[in-house]
Amino acid sequence: MKTRDIGLTIIVMASLIFPETFGQVGISADSSMPDSTAMLDVKSTSKGFLPPRMTQAQIGEIESPADGLMVYCTTDGKLYIFSAVSELWKEVTFGTGFIAPPFTCGSTITKSHVAGPVAPVNKTVSYGTVALIPGEIYKCWITQNLGADHQATAVNDASEESAGWYWQFNRMQGYKHTGSALTPAWTITTIDENYDWLIANDPCALLLGSFWRLPTSTEWTNVDAGGAWTNWNGPWGSALKIHAAGYLSTANGSLNVRGTNGFYWSSSQFNGFTAWSLVLSNSNCSVGNYNKADGFSSRCIRDYTPSEWSCGYPITVNHVAGNVAPVSKTVTYGTVTNIPGETGKCWITQNLGADHQATAVSDATEASAGWYWQFNRMQGYKHDGTTRTPNTTWITSISENSDWTMANDPCALLLDTNWRLPTYTELHNVFISGGWTDWNGPWNSALKLHAAGDLLYSNGALYNRGTDGLYWNSTQSSNSNGFTLHFNSSSSGIYPFVKVYGSSARCLRE
Numbered sequence: 001m002k003t004r005d006i007g008l009t010i011i012v013m014a015s016l017i018f019p020e021t022f023g024q025v026g027i028s029a030d031s032s033m034p035d036s037t038a039m040l041d042v043k044s045t046s047k048g049f050l051p052p053r054m055t056q057a058q059i060g061e062i063e064s065p066a067d068g069l070m071v072y073c074t075t076d077g078k079l080y081i082f083s084a085v086s087e088l089w090k091e092v093t094f095g096t097g098f099i100a101p102p103f104t105c106g107s108t109i110t111k112s113h114v115a116g117p118v119a120p121v122n123k124t125v126s127y128g129t130v131a132l133i134p135g136e137i138y139k140c141w142i143t144q145n146l147g148a149d150h151q152a153t154a155v156n157d158a159s160e161e162s163a164g165w166y167w168q169f170n171r172m173q174g175y176k177h178t179g180s181a182l183t184p185a186w187t188i189t190t191i192d193e194n195y196d197w198l199i200a201n202d203p204c205a206l207l208l209g210s211f212w213r214l215p216t217s218t219e220w221t222n223v224d225a226g227g228a229w230t231n232w233n234g235p236w237g238s239a240l241k242i243h244a245a246g247y248l249s250t251a252n253g254s255l256n257v258r259g260t261n262g263f264y265w266s267s268s269q270f271n272g273f274t275a276w277s278l279v280l281s282n283s284n285c286s287v288g289n290y291n292k293a294d295g296f297s298s299r300c301i302r303d304y305t306p307s308e309w310s311c312g313y314p315i316t317v318n319h320v321a322g323n324v325a326p327v328s329k330t331v332t333y334g335t336v337t338n339i340p341g342e343t344g345k346c347w348i349t350q351n352l353g354a355d356h357q358a359t360a361v362s363d364a365t366e367a368s369a370g371w372y373w374q375f376n377r378m379q380g381y382k383h384d385g386t387t388r389t390p391n392t393t394w395i396t397s398i399s400e401n402s403d404w405t406m407a408n409d410p411c412a413l414l415l416d417t418n419w420r421l422p423t424y425t426e427l428h429n430v431f432i433s434g435g436w437t438d439w440n441g442p443w444n445s446a447l448k449l450h451a452a453g454d455l456l457y458s459n460g461a462l463y464n465r466g467t468d469g470l471y472w473n474s475t476q477s478s479n480s481n482g483f484t485l486h487f488n489s490s491s492s493g494i495y496p497f498v499k500v501y502g503s504s505a506r507c508l509r510e
Contacts, residue, residue, distance in 0.1 A: 051079070059089060103211075105131040105140035105304045106312035106337040106346075111208060113147070118206045120165055120176040120183045125149060127208070130239045130446065131304055131312040132334045132349075135226020136219050140304035140312070141240055142212075143446075145297045146203060147174055152243035155236035158259030163245040165203075166295035169265060169275045172201040175248060175295055177255045186253030190273075191292035197267035197275075204300035211302045217268035217276035219301065221287050224278065229285040232262065235278070237360070239336065239349070239446050240299065244280065248295025263296040311337040311346035317415060319353070324413045326371055326382040326389045331355060333415075336446045341433030342426050345508045348419075351452055352410060352505040353380060358450035361443035364466030369452035371410075372502035374398065375472060375482040378408040381455060381502055383462040394460035398499040404474035404482070411507035418509045424475035424483045426508065428494055431485065436492040439469060442485070447506065451488065455502025464488075470503040 026034030027042045034041035042049060056075035067084035070092075079092035103109075110126045113119035128143035128151065144151040147165030157163075165174035168188055176183045197214055199205055204212040215223075227234050235242035246258030264278040270289035277290050290296070309315070316332045319325040334349035334357065350357040353371030363369075371380035374395055382389045404421055406412055411419040422430075434441050442449035453465030471485040477496035484497040497503065 065089075103304075104310050104312065105129050106310070106335075108338055108343075109142075109208065113207060118172050118174055118203055119147070120174050123149070128338055129312075130336065132314055132336075133223055133226070133238065133240060135222035135224070136215075136301075137314070138303070138305055139215075139219065140302050142208075142300045143239065143241055145245055146207060146300055147176070147298075151241050152245075155232050155243045156259045157243050158246075162243065163258060164297060166248045167203055167265065167298055168295055169269070169292035170195055170197045170201050172203060172206060174203055174207075174298075175253060177248060177253070179255060179258075182248070182253045182255075186248075188293055189250060189252075192272045194269070194272055196269050197265070202267065203298055208300055212300045213302065214265060214267040214298060215301045217266040217287060220264070220266050220276070220278045224285060224287055229280070231283055231285050232280040233360075234285050235262075235280055237443075237448075239448075241444075242278075242280065242299065245297045247297075250291050250293040253295060263290065263294070264299050265296045311335050315348075315415065319414060324378050324380055324410055325353070326380050329355075339430055339446060341429035341431070342422075342508075345422075345426065345510065347447055347508045348415075348506065349446065349448055352414065352507055353382070357448050358452075361439050361450045362466045363450050364453075368450065369465060370504060372455045373410055373472065373505055374502055375476070375499035376400070376402055376404045376408050378410060378413055380410055380414075380505075381460065383455060383460075385462060385465075388455070388460050388462075394458075395500055396458060399479045401476075401479050403476050404472070409474065410505055415507055419507045420509065421472060421474040421505060422508050424473050424494065427471070427473045427483075427485055431492070431494055436487065438490055438492050439487045441492055442469065442487055449485075449487075449506065452504045454504075457498050457500040460502060470497065470501070471506055472503045 024034045025040045026032065032043060051070055051072050053072045053074050056073055059071055059073060059080065065082040067082065069082040070079060072079055080089040081092060083090050106129060108126050108128055110124065112124045113122065115122045129140050130143050131140045133141060145164030148163060149161040152162035160178050165176055167174055169191060202213050204214055227238050229235055232244060242262060242264065244260055244262040246261060247256055247263045249256055260281060262280045266276045269275040273292060274289040275292050276287055277296055278287055312335060314332045314334055316330065318330050319328060321328045335346050336349050337346045339347060351370030354369060355367040358368040366384050371382055373380055375398060409420050411421055434445055436442055439451060449469055449471065451467055451469040453468060454463055454470045455461065456463050468488045473483050476482045480499055481496035482499050483494055484503055485494050
């Protein structure tokens with residue numbers, strides 16, 4: 001049925017349903033009468049009114065618009081009403097208030113902290129968020145310490161800006177320590193009470209919102225075990241980027257071991273004097289019990305189970321051996337968004353075809369490397385270190401004036417058509433925004449790009465796995481070269497690379 005026919009049908013049905021109000025139209029799910037003062041009365045508790053949407057150019061092409069005609073401009077995101085008096089499209093002025101969209105884990109939350117009984121100082125902080133943490137995949141976490149200006153730059157980052165604030169167990173007051181001065185003054189030197197951390201005192205709920213809270217000891221234990229954390233490389237190498245932020249001493253609030261140890265409260269007590277905390281150093285990572293009157297870092301968490309898939313949650317794919325996948329296997333891919341440089345894109349967090357995310361930047365295992373592709377070719381290759389699959393004749397020459405076409409894109413073919421290889425511009429934006437100078441940059445990002453090596457142009461033999469990472473984008477440099485992100489322990493850049501090399505693929509979507 002055509003749109004105009006639907007409109008006529010609604011009007012006809014309205015005149016039949018409401019004969020005593022002929023000329024009025026009511027649209028609702030409960031068949032209620034239109035308001036006596038309204039020509040058109042639309043009622044809903046779950047849907048809104050959608051006006052016509054046009055670009056600025058399209059609006060300007062409307063001939064002889066009626067006085068009062070309203071449209072939404074997709075060019076600038078504003079409503080306009082035509083005024084016959086001024087013969088102009090008048091912008092509908094918006095106020096400063098807004099209704100935030102539903103929260104999606106992986107997006108950024110920005111909070112203006114005000115000094116008082118919880119925040120020690122005034123400042124506005126933007127917190128990254130992430131889900132899919134092994135051991136607690138259906139929880140959403142902030143990716144920096146509560147009160148930190150930003151995520152730490154290294155596991156031994158000893159700066160106050162990365163450390164954030166400190167709390168004593170079951171106390172709402174946070175403390176800032178610059179390294180020489182404590183804010184506010186330290187007053188509590190002993191805590192003896194039989195309580196877990198009360199929600200009324202939880203700084204996560206008080207500073208971020210009621211859905212947020214401190215993790216329980218069980219949740220910390222699950223994450224510690226799920227990530228196989230044995231020292232600080234585990235929590236730092238995870239998407240949580242947990243680092244050695246130190247602690248404040250029970251006696252006087254003095255700062256200790258910032259840059260060498262990290263202490264993160266759970267909400268669970270052990271006894272009247274001690275409570276459980278995640279503790280890390282260069283030789284240990286475990287959950288133990290510590291003095292409640294010490295000042296430890298806070299990392300916040302919330303339950304998060306969306307009704308439909310959103311970036312930050314896994315996708316499970318059954319790959320079938322053929323002209324794209326080299327072997328049959330089922331893979332669960334993690335996803336992440338809010339990557340600096342391309343914050344609006346969603347990325348998989350392991351290589352296409354990899355059983356799992358790499359365990360280290362120099363991980364040389366086949367299970368972490370995933371599969372390899374030649375430029376603008378759909379066939380993927382697995383290499384176990386000895387044998388290449390499929391072991392067909394290797395293509396040794398490609399000369400064609402073409403970017404990687406969607407018909408050959410392994411991301412679209414193996415995941416679904418929403419997924420694709422990144423363009424040169426997208427990969428370059430991430431590279432520049434991350435300040436990548438060697439393999440530490442791509443590895444320490446939430447993408448966890450590692451040195452998966454490549455397959456040689458001459459014969460498809462495995463080369464440099466564990467020492468170099470090479471990742472295709474979809475943009476060619478010339479008939480015989482495509483652009484790749486190439487990094488190792490001493491350098492990182494995006495360079496033209498011969499199209500017949502086999503390189504890794506990392507997929508994204510809008």
